[in-house]
Amino acid sequence: MPTKSGSYWVAWANAHAKNSNKIFDLTPSFRNKAKDFITALEGAGIKVGVSTTKRSDIRAYLFHWSWMISQGKCKPSDAIQMNGVDIKWDHGDVKKSKAGALAMVTGFGLAVPPRSINPPSMTSNHINGKAIDMTLTWAGTIKVKKKDGTEASLTFMSNVNTNSALHTVGESYGVKKLKTDAPHWSFNGR
Numbered sequence: 001m002p003t004k005s006g007s008y009w010v011a012w013a014n015a016h017a018k019n020s021n022k023i024f025d026l027t028p029s030f031r032n033k034a035k036d037f038i039t040a041l042e043g044a045g046i047k048v049g050v051s052t053t054k055r056s057d058i059r060a061y062l063f064h065w066s067w068m069i070s071q072g073k074c075k076p077s078d079a080i081q082m083n084g085v086d087i088k089w090d091h092g093d094v095k096k097s098k099a100g101a102l103a104m105v106t107g108f109g110l111a112v113p114p115r116s117i118n119p120p121s122m123t124s125n126h127i128n129g130k131a132i133d134m135t136l137t138w139a140g141t142i143k144v145k146k147k148d149g150t151e152a153s154l155t156f157m158s159n160v161n162t163n164s165a166l167h168t169v170g171e172s173y174g175v176k177k178l179k180t181d182a183p184h185w186s187f188n189g190r
């Protein structure tokens with residue numbers, strides 16, 4: 001018997017479909033790049049706080065469709081099924097279906113319009129372990145080693161998205177910044 005969408009699924013996902021914040025869970029090719037980049041940052045005295053590495057595909061699925069249905073971006077019956085997730089998105093009543101989906105959006109703490117107009121992605125680089133979310137903090141200007149051994153001067157900026165000198169250092173390790181998403185770095189910058 002499928003279980004209707006609602007807060008049940010938030011608790012279920014928190015037990016069965018967790019995201020990782022461990023470097024080890026990244027795919028090996030990207031893991032080594034991220035590791036080398038972080039080693040260089042920490043070696044320079046930068047504080048690195050990793051919040052997400054590999055994201056669960058099941059969690060991404062629950063995020064995506066709860067957001068879409070609750071925001072009226074699709075019909076409850078449009079949601080696809082996923083193996084291993086016995087969820088009933090369509091309660092047979094649009095209002096109830098939307099309320100069930102909204103309870104999940106709230107429980108997961110997802111950003112909705114106007115804060116975010118984009119539904120959570122089901123194809124993020126996090127899902128295949130090729131992206132990392134991290135917060136980098138330091139004071140003033142410091143020197144960080146690039147992959148080729150040369151040093152770059154980095155000045156702290158409160159908006160990491162505009163710190164192109166930092167992005168260049170990351171790129172030397174094959175870790176590229178997505179400039180619209182503060183904590184997000186990946187193998188291809190998306």
Ligand SMILES: [Zn+2]
Binds near residue numbers: 131132133181
């Ligand atoms: Zn990210």
